Amino acid sequence: MIIGLTGSIASGKSTVSKMLKKKGFPIVDADEIARLVVEPGSPVLQEISRVFGQGILRSDGSLNREKLGQQIFGNVEERQKLNGIIHPAIRQEMLRQKEQLISTGSNTVIMDIPLLFESKLQSFVDKIIVVSVTAEIQKERLIARNVLSEEEADARIRSQLSIEEKELSADAVLFNNGPVEETESQLTEVLSKWNAEP
Numbered sequence: 001m002i003i004g005l006t007g008s009i010a011s012g013k014s015t016v017s018k019m020l021k022k023k024g025f026p027i028v029d030a031d032e033i034a035r036l037v038v039e040p041g042s043p044v045l046q047e048i049s050r051v052f053g054q055g056i057l058r059s060d061g062s063l064n065r066e067k068l069g070q071q072i073f074g075n076v077e078e079r080q081k082l083n084g085i086i087h088p089a090i091r092q093e094m095l096r097q098k099e100q101l102i103s104t105g106s107n108t109v110i111m112d113i114p115l116l117f118e119s120k121l122q123s124f125v126d127k128i129i130v131v132s133v134t135a136e137i138q139k140e141r142l143i144a145r146n147v148l149s150e151e152e153a154d155a156r157i158r159s160q161l162s163i164e165e166k167e168l169s170a171d172a173v174l175f176n177n178g179p180v181e182e183t184e185s186q187l188t189e190v191l192s193k194w195n196a197e198p
Helices: 015-022 030-036 043-052 063-074 076-103 135-146 151-159 163-168 180-193
Strands: 001-009 025-029 109-112 125-130 172-175
Touching: 001 015, 001 163, 015 025, 015 109, 015 125, 015 180, 025 030, 025 076, 030 076, 030 109, 030 172, 043 076, 063 076, 076 109, 125 163, 125 180, 135 151, 172 180
Parallel strands: 001 109, 001 125, 025 109, 125 172
Antiparallel strands: none
């Protein structure tokens, strides 16, 4: 079984991902893969520097995310160009890792995909867990974690699909408003209901 794990910014998805890892579930981490595909010397990074110029590379050949960010910030066309290079490579690597884990005997693979719905990757998974929080707690956590103003936090939250919309498309919702133990017991319940074993 392939379980997709997602949530919204500052909802606690990474906390749940760590719980799953501790329980022995293999994890395909989209964020980790996003860093992996743009490592120095990778074909993806070569293509990015060809399209956006050598200026987006640091002297050691690694990607200067700040420079690239400034270049595409507020420019929809440029951002789409970048996504067109990066996203197919991320998807390919996610599927490769998933297949590898299945072929080595994993019963259940967790695909940790922050923008699962936004990227329309529902077909990659059999079941979807959404980690949810109330809007107030989400904003508080985001401000504390990223040291943002209220306006900045609101803008980041608005840039994603609303948590309510994600809940509607989920097979299970974990409410992460209280102590971490509560979230963990909800997770354990879902896993046993689905007979999910590493």
